[in-house]
Amino acid sequence: MQIIKTITDIREVIKTWQAAGETVAFVPTMGNLHAGHLQLVRRAKENANRVVVSIFVNPTQFGVGEDFEAYPRTELEDQEKLKKEGADLLFLPSVIDVYSSEANTNITVAGLSEAYCGAFRPGHFSGVATVVCKLFNIVQPNVALFGRKDFQQLTIIKMMVRDLNIPVEIIGVDTVRDPSGLAMSSRNGYLTEDEKKVASMIYYTLGIAREAILAGNENFADIEKKAMQSLSQIGFQPDYFSVCRASDLKKATIEDVNLVLLVAAKLGKTRLIDNLCFSR
Numbered sequence: 001m002q003i004i005k006t007i008t009d010i011r012e013v014i015k016t017w018q019a020a021g022e023t024v025a026f027v028p029t030m031g032n033l034h035a036g037h038l039q040l041v042r043r044a045k046e047n048a049n050r051v052v053v054s055i056f057v058n059p060t061q062f063g064v065g066e067d068f069e070a071y072p073r074t075e076l077e078d079q080e081k082l083k084k085e086g087a088d089l090l091f092l093p094s095v096i097d098v099y100s101s102e103a104n105t106n107i108t109v110a111g112l113s114e115a116y117c118g119a120f121r122p123g124h125f126s127g128v129a130t131v132v133c134k135l136f137n138i139v140q141p142n143v144a145l146f147g148r149k150d151f152q153q154l155t156i157i158k159m160m161v162r163d164l165n166i167p168v169e170i171i172g173v174d175t176v177r178d179p180s181g182l183a184m185s186s187r188n189g190y191l192t193e194d195e196k197k198v199a200s201m202i203y204y205t206l207g208i209a210r211e212a213i214l215a216g217n218e219n220f221a222d223i224e225k226k227a228m229q230s231l232s233q234i235g236f237q238p239d240y241f242s243v244c245r246a247s248d249l250k251k252a253t254i255e256d257v258n259l260v261l262l263v264a265a266k267l268g269k270t271r272l273i274d275n276l277c278f279s280r
Contacts, residue, residue, distance in 0.1 A: 001079075001082060001083045001087050001088060001089065001090060002088065002089045002090070003079065003089075003090045003092060004089060004090070004091055004092070005091075005092045005093060005094065005097075006093070006097065007093065007097055007138050010052075010089070010091050010138060010139065011138065011140075013089060014050075014052070014139060014140060017049070017050050018140075022048075022049035022050050023047075023048040023049050023050070023142040023143070024048055024049070024050045024051075024052060024139065024140070024141045024142050024143075025044035025045070025047050025048035025050070025051050025052070025141060025142065025143045025144070025145065026044070026051075026052045026053075026054070026135070026136075026139050026141035026143070026144040026145070026168075027040045027041055027044050027051065027052070027053045027054070027087075027144070027145050028053075028054045028056070028131075028132060028135050028144065028146075029053060029054060029055055029056075030055065030056065030057045030058065030071065030186070031055040031056075031057060031072075031073060031074060031075060031078050031186075032071070032072040032073065032074050032078070032186040032189075033074070033077075033078045033081050033082070034176075034184045034185075034186065035176045035184050036147050036149065036175065036176040036183075036184035036185070037147075038081060038085055039147075039173060039174075039176050040145045040146070040147060040173050041053060041082065041085045041086075041087055042085060043145055043171065043173050044143070044145050045085075045086060047143050047145070047171065048141075048142055048143055050088045050089070051086070051087045051088050051089070052087070052088065052089045052090075052091060052139055052141065053082055053087045053089070053090050053091070054090075054091040054092075054093070054135055054139070055075065055078060055090065055091070055092055056091075056092070056093055056098065056131070056135075057071050057073065058098075058127060058128070058131040059095060059099075059127075060099070060106075060123075060126075060127030060130060060131060061123075061124050061125075061127030061128050061131065062124075062127070063121050063122060063123060063124060066121070071186075072186060072189060075092070078090075091138075091139070093138075098131065098134055098135075105130070106126050106127075106130050107126065107129040107130045107133050107160060107164075108125070108126040108129060109125065109129055109156045109159045109160050109163070112125075112152070112155065112156055112159065112248070112249060113125035113126060113129070113156060115152075115249065116152050116240055116242065116249070116262055116264070117152055117239075117264055117273065118152070119240075120239050120240075120264065125152070125153070125156050128153055128156065128157075129156060129157070129160050132157055132160070133160065133164070133166070136161075136166055136168055140168075141168055142168065142169065143168065143169040143170075143171055144168050144169070144170055144171070145170075145171045145172075145173055146170065146171075146172060146173070147172070147173055147174075147175060147176075148172045148173060148174055148175050148275070148277070149175040149183045149184070149185065149273070149274065149275070150273060151249075151260055151262060151275040151277070152249060152262065154170070154172050155248070155249055157170055158170050175274075175275075177203070178200070180196075180197075180199075180200035180203075181200045181203035181204065182196070182199050182200040182202070182203065183202075183203070183272075183273075183274050185272070185273075187270055187271070187272065188270075188272075190268075190269060190270040191267065191268070191270050192268065195267050195268050195270065198234060198235055198236075198267060199267055199272060201231070201234050201236075202231070202236070202263060202265060202272055202274045203274060203276075205227050205230050205231055205241075205263070206227075206261050206263060206274060206275070206276040207276065208227070208230070209223050209224075209226075209227050209241070209243070209261050209276075210261060210276055210278055213243070213259065213278075213280060214278070214280055218254045220243040220251075220252055223243060224241050224242060224243060227241040227263070228240075228241050231263075231265050235267065236265040236266065236267055237265060237266040237267075238263070238264070238265040238266075239264040239265060239266070239271075240262070240263065240264055241261070241262070241263045242261070242262045242263075243259060243261055244259065244260050244261070244262055245258070245259065245260075246258040246259055246260040246277055249262070257279055257280060258277075258279050259277070259278060259279070259280065260275050260276065260277045260278075261275060261276045262275050263275065
């Protein structure tokens, strides 16, 4: 596995691959890799001849009081995991390479970026969209893979690619979960042992809401209210629980068939997100 740190060098390598007719799959990450990330790498290998993974802790998607400095950085362990999975190239850019001091351009997918998690983390999704667009321009992959755990992020990236005519196919990959149902996340490392036992109740609450809808309950507002109450009663501080249309995350109506349940809640100091997609 090649390890490259500069934009010039990665472009040269990828230009050589593509000149030889090879396709490139890209998995952008912030490191601290877990089973969910490695699943993305495995899926990437199924969709292209070459797999590029980036590790870049993006400062522009962290808000005031968030954990940029404390975000876990496990570069050496991550390298070993990627080698075992057969990644072809690891891209490790510096902040100064990605963001020049003269940079004045930011990308925002209007509307959706301010909803749900965007309402609680102002500017977060602008930081995500901007860095992903930059990485797409640097790597120029044929396909890029993202986990469905952050369904809002995945939807925003799909919209950005569509709106800006970026020639990359976006593939969403199913969430990898602990046996308890807890979605794999780097932030799970912030949970205490007691909190981890409670955290899986987010997925249980999503399941209860799905079953209510599949049983014919079309009072989505009541389902949302009961889910929020249930989470509060077991120790969470829920930010939202929403029944949405899967295609664009607008509030679901009784005519909608393909749905996604979105939830974000704090447990202690840790903010967790999850979702559940289904059709009725």
